[in-house]
Amino acid sequence: MTGLKAKVENLWYHYKFRIILGLFLLFALCVLLYSCITKPTADLQVFYVTGNSPVYQEQLDVLVSALTHYAEDVDGNNRVEISLKHYYIGDGTSTNELITNNRSQLMTSLQAGYCMLVIADETGMQYLNSSGILDDLTEIVPETALDGRGWKINGSGFAAEQEALEVFDHTIYFGLRVFDGTVISLNKKMQETYAVARDLLHRVASVSLPATMEEGK
Numbered sequence: 001m002t003g004l005k006a007k008v009e010n011l012w013y014h015y016k017f018r019i020i021l022g023l024f025l026l027f028a029l030c031v032l033l034y035s036c037i038t039k040p041t042a043d044l045q046v047f048y049v050t051g052n053s054p055v056y057q058e059q060l061d062v063l064v065s066a067l068t069h070y071a072e073d074v075d076g077n078n079r080v081e082i083s084l085k086h087y088y089i090g091d092g093t094s095t096n097e098l099i100t101n102n103r104s105q106l107m108t109s110l111q112a113g114y115c116m117l118v119i120a121d122e123t124g125m126q127y128l129n130s131s132g133i134l135d136d137l138t139e140i141v142p143e144t145a146l147d148g149r150g151w152k153i154n155g156s157g158f159a160a161e162q163e164a165l166e167v168f169d170h171t172i173y174f175g176l177r178v179f180d181g182t183v184i185s186l187n188k189k190m191q192e193t194y195a196v197a198r199d200l201l202h203r204v205a206s207v208s209l210p211a212t213m214e215e216g217k
Contacts, residue, residue: 042083043074044196045115049087049106051123059167060084063119066162070203074196085115089127107131113184116177116197125150125173135176140198141205150175157207174201 012019048055048063064082071080087106090099109115110133120128125146128134134149141151150173153159165172176197184190 041075042081043071044117044193044200045083045085047085047087047106047109047115047118049089049118049120049124049128051089051091051121051127055086055088056167060086062162062164062167066158066165067200067204069162070158070207071200072196087124089124091123103127107133110177113177113187113190113193116179116194117201118175118177120150120173120175122171122173125175128175133178135178135180137176137201140176140202145173151201151205153204156205157210158204160210161207174204176201 044067046063046067048060064084067082067084068080071082073080087102088099089103089106090096110118118128118134129146129149134146136148137144137151138148143152144150145152153165153172153174159165176194179185179190179194185194
């Protein structure tokens, strides 16, 4: 025991700074791993794509709140969490590096299946539609736009019920990432994610207009 104690003291004397640094790094790694493991995951990832329309954090918060009202608690943690990521893609002619990178990242993420439900303004929806990334919605929502690839929330029961959406002064569309017949449709996890996005869109599009507004049509 005396010899062991001497060895420990000698080791500490010569390498105490390295030992302290190693212990600190190990602690930091444990904290990082714990954070990654316990970090809550969103029930649904949504992309908001805009061209010329200005976007404020208030508007993003309103969209999340409105969707959360109809979304499901997919992971069963007793709370509904929607992750909304905004992509500004310009008017389609800009060569700005930021806009170019946004378009590239947007399409890469959609093609990889990271997001199934998209929201966009007029310019953003036209861009997505021309890219061939949008699904046919004719069997999902009562009324469609853009050759069946988009659903306009303006004037809908959903917009009337979620009055906070009045912060938007432009046309807003919902759409789904094309799924059937694609490579990602073979993945069970992707199938579940698509089903969650599809069901949410169907619910918000099925909200009826208030009787007073129906009578005024």
